[in-house]
Amino acid sequence: MYQEVILDHYKNPHGRGLRDGDAEVHHVNPTCGDEITLRVKYDGTKIEDVSYEGQGCSISQASASVLNELLVGKDLADAQQIQETFLELMQSKGRVEPDDAMEEVLEDAVAFAGVSKYPARVKCALLSWMAWKDATAQALGSDAAERKTA
Amino acid sequence: MYQEVILDHYKNPHGRGLRDGDAEVHHVNPTCGDEITLRVKYDGTKIEDVSYEGQGCSISQASASVLNELLVGKDLADAQQIQETFLELMQSKGRVEPDDAMEEVLEDAVAFAGVSKYPARVKCALLSWMAWKDATAQALGSDAAERKTA
């Protein structure tokens, strides 16, 4: 499960720290106490920044770092597609073998494929992504975000 | 378990019916619904009569009949010894093989030895005997009876 890529992101997280944003959320994984505070900043529908702070296991920390790397600079629609693809991968119970198309979308995030085999850890990997979805809904008005990601 | 003696008492019960008495009790075995109404009549400490009416299985009916046969005419102390011996036999889980001494005391009641192997039926066999003990305590003042049978 601990791919080199994951460990790299864990040890050298991208974009960590809280910066100015349009909305802030705080998510907790009650079963293990992992926490994240996450802010999003939009420029229209373009993601200007995702900043975050939190504590938790390597999976949840690396996942937030990957999220930052992948989503910052993207248009909302693309970001949502990435989020959905990542969700699908994580809920696959190890049954999805990422193909080229998926790799193209997810880049570093495909390294989490192995985590999907461990139900107890899937929530860790998803923590920041769920926080982002929630923050985005708040920042842009829930309708816009909900309709597309439901 | 169904000794000839038991079946005889069941089919031809001794002293059945309610007659005049010094005290009356009503006992129920809640697990099977067996019921008995029993009256005792004393002449000093001598048992003049035990009369009863009830409904229930062959074991409980036969046991009441045997009780009547054994106890009527006895002195309280003797009757209590019989009751205690019967109780001991019934609580023996089939482990007591009645010897001559026991047979002398219990007469027909030794036929219930086999019943003691069946926990579910022991209560049936004891129903009338517990009722008698209770009625006697009421008739003679609970102290006298309790002290001796405790």
Add this chain to the structure above:
Amino acid sequence: MTQLPGLLDTEALRKDFPILDRQVHDGQKLVYLDNAATSQTPRQVLDVLSEYYEQHNANVHRGVHVLAEEATALYEGARDKVAEFINAPSRNEVIFTKNASESLNLVANMLGWADEPYRVDHETEIVITEMEHHSNIVPWQLLAQRTGAKLKWFGLTDDGRLDLSDIDEVITEKTKIVSFVLVSNILGTVNPVETIIRRAQEVGALVCVDASQAAPHMPLDVQSLQADFVAFTGHKMCGPTGIGVLWGRQELLEDLPPFLGGGEMIETVSMHSSTYAPAPHKFEAGTPPIAQAVGLGAAIDYLSSIGMDKILAHEHALTEYAVKRLAEVPDLRIIGPTTAEERGAAISFTLGDIHPHDVGQVLDEQGIAVRVGHHCARPVCLRYGIPATTRASFYLYSTPAEIDALVDGLEHVRNFFG
């Protein structure tokens, strides 16, 4: 050998049940006709139980080690199996309990502690029936005592069916909950669910169905049933002891308060307050009966591999045969419906004035296991003015030959006490 249409291949099936080979009382072949009390357990279930303990045993949820992941997958997999077996809209509607009694108490307690609109209090009414198992009477009596609610019930007709003639007076606008048995364990009656549920829905009352004697014997579809809660128990359906199920509609389980508190049922705990996990976990405090749930899953696999419709047909054929044969026994009176229509495979009867204890004991001496007593449904005995009954009850492995043995046995009982 009696051949009846619709029978299962019992010769093959009986090989799955080691206990059916037992001999009792020095060489009497066991004739097990006490299936309404508990069913026997097939080797397929026993194997799964052993394998669980020998290979995968661990506490469930939250573990990151292999055994914990495996045990969790098996436990939650059993939930999936139950959900499919009863056609639940969601697996999250399946709560594991220790038996049907706990399931029914859970419903009663949820409603006692609920907020409006579910709350049962002194201004409201609870409706049950006179043919309930004590496990569907006492929880409601306790609830009524403790909240001041009024307990009402449907009576019985002389032929062992619910008397619904006063349904509009029994179920009223005050009724918060109607709880009744789908198949009676003492009378065998199959109750007219639709009529009762329609009336309950009219007045906005919740409906709880005690399916303890239904789930083992017939297809059970909680969606077509339209109840709000359905309870049943593992040990009557080829599963282990120590496991029961409560199915409840998701939105109710979300709204209703928890009952038992403890590990597993929480979201987050501090000394000052706690929040609860979503259903079903909210209602599963403490280490659940893990192996037993897994065993129940295996039992469901076993039953499904035979087919619940086939089991129903088998038992229906047996019941038809049994009521016919029992009618030949002089002085025998069936307590409950006397035909196989709308009835299950538990048949209660009296035999002249021979006490059921004596009937049962003498049958037992011949190796025939039946149950005697009030079958945890004493109000039914009171209703019919009898102290107790003898009950023979069949299951998928029961045979016409066993019914013949019962009838011969009863003949012997009559001679013995004649």
Add this chain to the structure above:
Amino acid sequence: MTQLPGLLDTEALRKDFPILDRQVHDGQKLVYLDNAATSQTPRQVLDVLSEYYEQHNANVHRGVHVLAEEATALYEGARDKVAEFINAPSRNEVIFTKNASESLNLVANMLGWADEPYRVDHETEIVITEMEHHSNIVPWQLLAQRTGAKLKWFGLTDDGRLDLSDIDEVITEKTKIVSFVLVSNILGTVNPVETIIRRAQEVGALVCVDASQAAPHMPLDVQSLQADFVAFTGHKMCGPTGIGVLWGRQELLEDLPPFLGGGEMIETVSMHSSTYAPAPHKFEAGTPPIAQAVGLGAAIDYLSSIGMDKILAHEHALTEYAVKRLAEVPDLRIIGPTTAEERGAAISFTLGDIHPHDVGQVLDEQGIAVRVGHHCARPVCLRYGIPATTRASFYLYSTPAEIDALVDGLEHVRNFFG
């Protein structure tokens, strides 16, 4: 091989536990150090379970047939074994539940519905501690919420022990019940029972002891303990899942009201009212976990044949060794007592700022099963300002070699995330 005084012959004992031969992750030998979550089950218990289902399975009580008599004798025989194991004055003080959580909820609910002098209401107080398992917190929070009673608790010292310095303010004349853990499942602490009970008796409060982590590991004598209730759970003491015990003093069990209603717990039922059977049956509604109780009886036979004092000595030796070896691991901080004195064989720790989930996962990859998280004792994590811990916990079959494997494994974890 490390030789420590007082160790059991684990080489022989381990042969009784089939699962200990398991290999995980393609050939890693299983090192099972999650015994505080659940213990493994010896063949002796599995054999008894199989024999129960293959030879004696029937519903208990009231049956007159052979199987019912046998099943009842086995079930009630298990009660005798439990009574002897804890030196209960009477077998009737032993109530079978589904787990320790149900046992604790049972106590809370009995007191909530009790009459004076036991009744917990808005004028009274409940006392617990900050190191309780959620199963001994949430039932009391619910009771407090529902009755208006005040919930108070003892805090913890920095070295993981109860802070009893304010005992006279915490336990007062208003206290109705003091419920606390004998051995903490997260800290390992063994609590000073006598001090607490003496104060509780002074003010006339009842005392409930959560012995879930004690009963499996040391001699337990409810008479010398002097508590009023003692709860524990089968699956942590070599027994099956799905079975727990509540011991309670006879006169209390006679006076206190029932909790769950249903079959088996009644004396007589009519539609209008019911009376209840004497304890323990009053508190055992429905078909009990029969096979599981019988299995617990077999587990008790197994433990007794080894000797609880020997098991205690074995675990004490292991614990001494473990705290010594763990002290060698850089950045490792034990949460709880750091010596083996007055502590059980569950050791929680943190490892630098490597998250316990990562510790557990990387240990698992080496075949080492530990538990990570808040161990259903979240207030302890809050108290020590940590999100979670890694916990290794030992049992009668644990070996010094397994502790060595753990220490090596932790070294690997440090390198991996270093």
